[in-house]
Amino acid sequence: MKEDGWRNAHNMVKIYVDEREKSSGIPDILNRLGLTIIYKMLEVGDYVISDSLVIERKRVDDLVRSVFDGRFFEQMSKLSEVCEIPMIIVEGDLNDIRYLTSKWKSIEGALLTAIINFGVIPYYTKDLRHTADVIRHVAEKFSNVSSFKSYFRRTAKPKDEDVRSWQLYILQSLPGVGVKTAHKLLEKFSNVRSVFNASLSELSMIEGISDEKAGRIIKVITEPYVKKSVSSNGLSKYVNSEVQERS
Numbered sequence: 001m002k003e004d005g006w007r008n009a010h011n012m013v014k015i016y017v018d019e020r021e022k023s024s025g026i027p028d029i030l031n032r033l034g035l036t037i038i039y040k041m042l043e044v045g046d047y048v049i050s051d052s053l054v055i056e057r058k059r060v061d062d063l064v065r066s067v068f069d070g071r072f073f074e075q076m077s078k079l080s081e082v083c084e085i086p087m088i089i090v091e092g093d094l095n096d097i098r099y100l101t102s103k104w105k106s107i108e109g110a111l112l113t114a115i116i117n118f119g120v121i122p123y124y125t126k127d128l129r130h131t132a133d134v135i136r137h138v139a140e141k142f143s144n145v146s147s148f149k150s151y152f153r154r155t156a157k158p159k160d161e162d163v164r165s166w167q168l169y170i171l172q173s174l175p176g177v178g179v180k181t182a183h184k185l186l187e188k189f190s191n192v193r194s195v196f197n198a199s200l201s202e203l204s205m206i207e208g209i210s211d212e213k214a215g216r217i218i219k220v221i222t223e224p225y226v227k228k229s230v231s232s233n234g235l236s237k238y239v240n241s242e243v244q245e246r247s
Contacts, residue, residue, distance in 0.1 A: 013139050015047035015221045016040050017119040021057070029132035035139060044078045045086075047135055052179050053085040056120075060092035064100045067110040081175045084208075087121045087138075088114060091131050094124065167192050175216040178235060181208045196221050 012035040017027050027037045045054035056079055058066065068070040079086035090111075097104045114120040125131040158165035170192055171182035184206050189195045195203075203214035 012036075014038060015135070015139050016042065018042040021046050021092045024057075024131050025128055026057070026135070029129060029231055030136060033132065033136050035136060038181060044075075044082045049135075050141050051140050053087060053138065054079060054083045054092060055087045055089055055135065055138070057089045057091060060094065060096050061088065061091055061188075064097060064107055067107055068103075072110055073113070076114045076118045076120050079120060081173075084176060084178060085121065085142075086119065089123050089125055089131055091125045091127065091135060093126070175220060176209070176213040177217070178208075178238065181206065184208065 013034075015030065017030075017040070018040050019039050019041050021027055022039065027039075031037050040048075041069060042048065046057045047055040049055065056074075056075055063072070066075070076086070076088070079088070097107050101107065115122060123134060125134055158169055158170060167186060168182045169184055171177055172179060177185070185195050185203075186192075188206060189198060200218050202213070203209050203217060204211045209217075220229045
């Protein structure tokens with residue numbers, strides 16, 4: 001009986017997986033391990049564990065390509081904005097990077113940028129099965145069925161005129177603000193305008209908002225909009241040119 005109960009609880013663990021991950025084979029492995037897989041066209045990340053934790057998976061070769069075409073930094077930025085625990089799994093032999101590009105130090109710089117600038121947690125796996133085992137372990141620790149709703153509420157506009165839903169949606173678009181933090185902000189400041197007018201010290205008094213996170217929120221609200229220029233080298237914006245020259 002105890003074993004059956006454990007299996008039932010185990011099967012309750014659900015993961016939202018990006019449709020484009022089907023061909024990797026990882027979702028099939030996770031399904032065989034007893035997890036429930038729900039496919040979605042995700043705007044951010046490849047595996048949604050909860051509203052707090054989203055995982056981006058990259059093979060070593062895709063990591064290299066994405067760094068040099070600029071996708072990597074955009075993905076890491078969005079990842080850090082939609083959840084409190086952004087994570088990237090790099091799959092494969094890291095030594096292969098030296099064979100894939102002569103500018104391998106730039107890849108190291110990009111990974112450091114993900115950690116330092118965007119607060120993304122890196123994890124390294126050797127193959128598909130290892131990746132699946134890591135995702136399963138993380139899901140068993142963090143998965144919460146109710147939390148998926150808040151993640152998708154952030155990535156899709158409310159379909160009705162309910163003011164409360166729009167207030168939560170707007171605040172969850174801010175860096176590091178999930179549904180729980182959005183509720184706390186509205187409870188403290190009463191309305192969205194008051195949240196936007198709050199000072200750094202006032203925001204940092206809210207549970208779940210550190211001084212660093214408050215600073216990122218203030219920056220998003222107050223910094224003038226600058227039209228993004230198209231560059232053939234997306235890497236230069238994020239990686240110090242000196243690092244590139246040395247590589």
